[in-house]
Amino acid sequence: DIQLTQSPSSLSASVGDRVTITCQASQDIGNSLNWYQQKPGKAPKLLIYDASILETGVSSRFSGSRSGTDFTLTISRLQPGDIATYYCQQYDNLPPYTFGQGTKLEIK
Amino acid sequence: EVQLVESGGGLIQPGGSLRLSCAASGFSFRSYWMHWVRQAPGKGLEWVSHINSDGSIRRYADSVKGRFTISRDNAKNTLYLQVNSLRAEDTAVYYCAGPYSGTLGYWGQGTLVIVSS
Numbered sequence: 001d002i003q004l005t006q007s008p009s010s011l012s013a014s015v016g017d018r019v020t021i022t023c024q025a026s027q028d029i030g031n032s033l034n035w036y037q038q039k040p041g042k043a044p045k046l047l048i049y050d051a052s053i054l055e056t057g058v059s060s061r062f063s064g065s066r067s068g069t070d071f072t073l074t075i076s077r078l079q080p081g082d083i084a085t086y087y088c089q090q091y092d093n094l095p096p097y098t099f100g101q102g103t104k105l106e107i108k
Numbered sequence: 109e110v111q112l113v114e115s116g117g118g119l120i121q122p123g124g125s126l127r128l129s130c131a132a133s134g135f136s137f138r139s140y141w142m143h144w145v146r147q148a149p150g151k152g153l154e155w156v157s158h159i160n161s162d163g164s165i166r167r168y169a170d171s172v173k174g175r176f177t178i179s180r181d182n183a184k185n186t187l188y189l190q191v192n193s194l195r196a197e198d199t200a201v202y203y204c205a206g207p208y209s210g211t212l213g214y215w216g217q218g219t220l221v222i223v224s225s
Contacts, residue, residue: 089153092210095155
């Protein structure tokens with residue numbers, strides 16, 4: 001099975017900061033990676049699909065990129081409403097469609 | 109507006125069974141893949157199972173294979189998960205999600221399953 005290593009596991013940043021979360025796949029998955037945001041007590045929300053495509057309605061402050069098996073979610077100009085846990089998820093070839101361990105983002 | 113509404117969760121003894129349901133509306137349910145994803149209390153997300161639009165393809169995580177069965181009724185716009193031989197480690201919020209084979213743009217609010225004696 002494909003493993004995803006997400007880092008950091010937690011992150012504290014200030015309003016207005018640029019935040020970066022990374023996700024490393026254990027093998028080549030092409031662009032088959034999504035990013036989700038989950039606020040406390042809520043269902044996850046799709047932010048980015050196919051590594052870098054912004055889901056409709058999601059703020060342009062969110063962006064995704066890929067370099068080989070390394071993927072990055074960037075949040076520019078951090079806002080209080082961005083407080084959440086962020087997950088990457090791969091869907092290369094056949095299941096299981098594994099998720100990363102999550103990154104809990106807090107405001108300083 | 110897309111809506112996915114799960115039901116059927118509850119407190120169940122180890123070894124017991126439940127059928128979870130997910131009622132879909134606001135999109136062409138019969139045309140899309142659907143999934144179940146679970147989240148144990150305080151833990152991360154775990155993909156459980158998915159089913160294609162006509163039910164001919166069903167896949168499962170190794171942790172539930174042989175115990176859980178995914179199905180759908182396109183006439184009723186409803187997704188199901190039959191969960192048997194439940195274990196303590198199956199305790200989780202179960203989300204239904206869709207609409208693509210690997211990308212989950214639609215999510216329900218979840219239903220909680222607690223396995224405990």
